[in-house]
Structure formats: C-alpha cells, structure tokens
Amino acid sequence: EIVMTQSPATLSVSPGERATLSCRASQSVSSNLAWYQQKPGQAPRLLIYGASTRATGIPARFSGSGSGTEFTLTISSLQSEDFAVYYCQQYNNWPQVTFGQGTRLEIK
Amino acid sequence: QVQLVESGGGVVQPGGSLRLSCAASGFTFSSYGMHWVRQAPGKGLEWVAFIRYDGSNKYYADSVKGRFTISRDNSKNTLYLQMNSLRAEDTAVYYCAKDALWFGELSFFDYWGQGTLVTVSS
Numbered sequence: 616e617i618v619m620t621q622s623p624a625t626l627s628v629s630p631g632e633r634a635t636l637s638c639r640a641s642q643s644v645s646s647n648l649a650w651y652q653q654k655p656g657q658a659p660r661l662l663i664y665g666a667s668t669r670a671t672g673i674p675a676r677f678s679g680s681g682s683g684t685e686f687t688l689t690i691s692s693l694q695s696e697d698f699a700v701y702y703c704q705q706y707n708n709w710p711q712v713t714f715g716q717g718t719r720l721e722i723k
Numbered sequence: 724q725v726q727l728v729e730s731g732g733g734v735v736q737p738g739g740s741l742r743l744s745c746a747a748s749g750f751t752f753s754s755y756g757m758h759w760v761r762q763a764p765g766k767g768l769e770w771v772a773f774i775r776y777d778g779s780n781k782y783y784a785d786s787v788k789g790r791f792t793i794s795r796d797n798s799k800n801t802l803y804l805q806m807n808s809l810r811a812e813d814t815a816v817y818y819c820a821k822d823a824l825w826f827g828e829l830s831f832f833d834y835w836g837q838g839t840l841v842t843v844s845s
Contacts, residue, residue, distance in 0.1 A: 649831035651768075658818055658835035659768065670833065702768055709829040710782030714768045 617641050617708045621701075621715035627723040630693050636718045638686040638703035647707035650679055650688045653717075654699045662701075663688065690720075698722050725749040725834040727819050732839030739809050739843070745802040745819030745836055753777070753797040756822035758832060759804045761815035761841075769815075772804065773822070773829045782829065787813075809843045816840050 618641040628634045638648070646666040651659040661670040663679035666686055676691040690697055703715040731743040745757070759771040772793040773782045781793050792805040802819050817839055820832035 647830075651832075653768075658837055659832070660835070661823075661831065661833050664823065664831050664833075704768075704770075704831060706830045710773060711784070712770045712829060712831075714770070717767045 616711050617644060617705050617713050619703055619705055619713050619715035621703060621718045623718060624716070625719045625721060627721050628693055629723045630695060632693055632723075634690040634693055634697075634720055636688040636690075636701055636720070638681075638688070638715050640684045640686075640705055642708075643683045644705040644707035646682045647705060648679075648681070648686050649704045649706065650677075651702045651704065652697075652699045653702065659702065693720075695722075725821065727821065727834060727836035729817065729819050729836045729839040732817065732841045734842045734844060735809055736845050737810060737843055740805070740807045741809065741841060743804040743806065743817055743819075743839060743841070745804075747800045747802065747819075747821070750821070750834075752795075752800040754825055756824065756827065756829060757793075757795060757802045758820045758822060758829075759791075759793060759802075760818045760820050760832065760835075761813075762818070762838075763812075763815045766815075771817070774802070775828065776826055780828070806841070809841075811843050814841060814843045 648666045650663040653659040667679045726748045728746045774793045790808045794803045819836045821834040823833040
C-alpha cells in the first residue's frame with residue numbers, strides 16, 4: 616500500500632496570504648494525485664487532479680504541482696471560505712487508492 | 724447537475740448487517756465507475772470499495788474485504804453497499820462518490836454525496 620503523508624497537520628495563515636500544503640508518497644505515483652477540500656459537515660470537493668489540473672469551477676488561486684513522490688497545493692491569496700481541511704489522494708496504485716491524513720488550514 | 728443521495732444508515736449492533744443505497748442523477752450512471760468512501764468521526768477519509776461501470780470488476784479495501792459487497796443497478800441508477808459482520812470500527816459517515824473516468828477503471832472522485840452515518844454500537 617502506498618502511504619500518503621501530508622504536512623503540516625495544521626497550518627495557520629492570515630487571510631490574503633499564501634498557503635502551501637505538502638503531500639508525500641511512499642513510492643512514486645507519477646502524476647496520479649488529486650486534492651480535495653472538506654469543510655465541517657460537508658462532503659469533500661475535488662480541487663485538483665493529475666497533480667496540477669484544476670477541477671471545473673475551482674478558482675485560479677488554487678494550484679497544484681509536483682510529480683513522483685512530492686506534491687504541493689498552493690492557495691495564492693487566502694479567502695475566508697478557504698479555511699478547511701485538505702486531503703491528497705493517489706490513484707496510481709489502484710485498486711488500493713489511498714488518502715493522506717489531511718491538513719487543517721486555519722485562520723491565524 | 725450531478726446528484727448523489729445516500730440512504731440506509733443508522734445504528735446497528737456489532738455483528739449486524741446494513742445495506743446502504745446511493746441514488747444517482749444528472750449523469751449517465753451506466754458509463755461511470757462508482758465508489759464508497761468512509762470517514763470515521765473526527766478522522767480522515769478511507770476508500771472502501773469500487774465497482775466498474777458495468778459491474779464486471781469490484782475492488783475492496785483490505786479492512787472490509789469479505790464483509791462488504793458493492794453492487795449496482797444501472798436500470799435504477801442506484802449504487803449499493805451491503806455491510807455484514809459489522810464492527811465498532813466501521814462506525815463512520817459513508818459517502819458514495821462518482822469516478823471521474825468515462826468507461827474507465829478506478830481513478831479519482833469528481834462528485835460526492837452528502838453521506839449517511841453508520842453507527843455500530845451495542
């Protein structure tokens with residue numbers, strides 16, 4: 616099983632600033648990586664797939680990068696609605712797809 | 724627009740069974756694989772099971788293999804999860820999720836339902 620490790624566990628950032636979230640895979644997943652946003656009491660929402668392609672309707676301030684084992688989700692200028700938990704997910708080693716444990720993005 | 728609506732959750736005793744359903748609309752259900760993903764209270768996401776668009780292939784997480792069965796009825800646009808031999812650690816919100824690939828195998832999840840809570844407790 617590929618283990619996905621996200622860091623940090625919690626990130627405190629002020630509105631308007633940039634947030635950088637990391638996701639590391641225990642072995643290469645090529646570019647088969649997705650990012651999701653989850654707000655309290657809601658289902659996850661797809662943000663990024665293929666490591667860097669924004670999903671439909673996702674604002675341009677969200678960007679993804681990386682390949683192999685190291686990936687980054689960047690939110691360029693944080694809005695109030697961006698404070699949430701973010702998960703990465705690999706789908707290279709299917710059928711055993713795996714998620715990271717999540718990064719909680721909180722208001723500083 | 725794509726809608727996924729889960730039902731069937733509730734409280735069940737350890738060792739018991741439950742069947743979850745997910746009614747899909749807004750897309751050609753028979754053209755996409757479907758998943759169940761769960762989230763224990765206060766925890767992260769765990770993929771549970773996948774079924775191919777035509778039901779020919781099914782995959783399970785090791786934690787549920789042999790106890791859970793995923794199925795679908797393309798004539799009713801409905802996904803199911805039969806859960807047997809339930810344990811306390813199966814307590815979670817269960818989400819159905821649509822796979823992003825048209826006529827593909829397992830990939831990522833582009834739409835999610837709102838989830839249904841399953842509580843395993845005596």
